[in-house]
Amino acid sequence: MFKEFKEFIARGNVLDMAIGIIMGSAFTAIVTSMVDDILMPIISGLTAGIDYQDIVVSVGGASLKVGNFINAVISFLIIAFVMFLIVKGLNSLHKEEAKEEVTEKECPYCKSSIPVEASRCPHCTSKLDNYNNVNE
């Protein structure tokens, strides 16, 4: 049981996931603070002092904190947009990696990596007639 748990924790993606969750909650706290403490006061200032954060609508004795809800929606939109930018950036990085030209091949005799154009292996001196070489 304990050994199984140790193996579970030792797997890389569990740690990656934990780091992601911790980074995510820290980032969410920053965005929430930015919306509540910086963005909303600016909007209030621009709209003649209407404090959106304190908007409370009373419906039949129940008070709906509409301002808080609006703040949460704006925070979510900012977080979603930043996540979109991060994923977009990672995707373009992956594409560039895939585009990288193939400059090396593996010698079929000694398995060392050699230039694609080579007709003779520099390591084991085997002649590579037509092996992986269309130009020859």
Ligand SMILES: [Zn+2]
């Ligand atoms: Zn070789």
